Amino acid sequence: MQEPYSPPKYFQIRRDIISMVQRGELAPGNPVPSENEIIEKYQVSNTTARKALHELEKEGWVTRIKGKGTFVKNYTVVRAINRIFGFTKNMIEAGRKPATKLTGFHLRKGDHTQVVNGREFTMRGPYCEIERVRYADGIPMMSETRYISLQFCPEIHRRNLEHSLYQIFEKDYGIVLTEINQMVSAVIIEGAALEVFQLEKPSPAFRVEGVSFCGKDMIVEMEDSVYRGDMYRFAAKAVR
Template sequence: MELLTETNNGYVPLYRQIKRLITDALVTGEWAPGQPIPSEIELAQRYKVSQGTVRKAISELASQKLVVRHQGKGTFVASHLNEPTKFPFLRLAPDTGSLVDVDADLIDFWRIKLDEESAANLSVAAGSTGWLIRRILAPEGAETIYEEIRLPGQPFDIVDEKTILNHNCMLYSMYEAEFGIRILRVEERVKAVLVEGEIVDRLGLLDGSPLLRVDRVAYTYGDHPVELRRSYCNTSNHHYQNQII
């Protein structure tokens, strides 16, 4: 293992270097989501640094929700399968009350050629083979969100409709359980649009209805994009809610 001392921007703190090395191990799948990572003592021996340096690196990883500490059990790689909500990045909330349950229903699933814009967002070549998943999200049973999700052919080379349905169309848990891919962060662009045709039909609305369009790119380890999603949201009884810290 070779630790850095400086970059073009100056000194790199030792704990940040250890954090990078631990993250690299997550990227390569050395420790899978939901599995424990070695103890602070073991990591200190592995990287030939103090236990305090390792502790500081893990604290930063925990603050970024890459790992989770469990008192008396150790530190585990964060997992969507253990999260209390099935849709950790869903920002649509009901105008009254709280969001309790959301159903996801698959419309269809296709192998496609990724257009130039989609390919650029996914950092692959235009015309590359990919997948298109269309689904409806129904908070509290009310069909409210129409979604088109595009995936690159790699690493999703063996995804199929049966696998999607086996996971009840819960995609982030499917990515993790079937492909070892955990979504760490997303970037969203939100815009109000007037919509016609199949989208409004599926949401039980009239042509020309105003919807909130949310374009999302989802990233995994190494800040690598793995999913492009466009959602059309009926905000008659819901609103977009986000918390900025």
């Protein structure tokens, strides 16, 4: 009987270190195990240890600084809150590979109301409520609940909701967002949310609540999202 295939040792080491980064055990800027530490832990040659670190650097997970060591690359993504663009475009601009997983779906008949920046907004029903997890290079970056108007986007629940909603709005419904009102607050990822974000201990995060318009008082969607605090920075610009 043929023995089962076993990946090369350097690949297993690389996979272990990537998992530590994804779980938050190795934060951006933290040193990763050195060649000597890898040799000792995995009982491999210096060639194998060096190759594992080289592959991690080549794939953009780490940065090697001569004379200092190898460090987790800063994966922080800047999200400009004064620009109208979605997660997919944001990740592509940051050089990340975006992906989306649909985790929940409901059709609602009633209205949906949220308070954003002290003002109450109501989106008339019916609407489609979806829950999604958004990834960059396989790392869970945000968890979101979105409420989409079925008046403006009929049958949207029959579209592939793991694609960019902004692209669906424009391509399938001819809708271009003209205004987004958002409120950002600080929260903690804990409890059941830890599993969603593949984290082992409570972690700071940003909660973003928002309402999107395609014209005066024409609400297309509303959102309630949580962004990993160690993966995001929010940028705003004000002019006088």
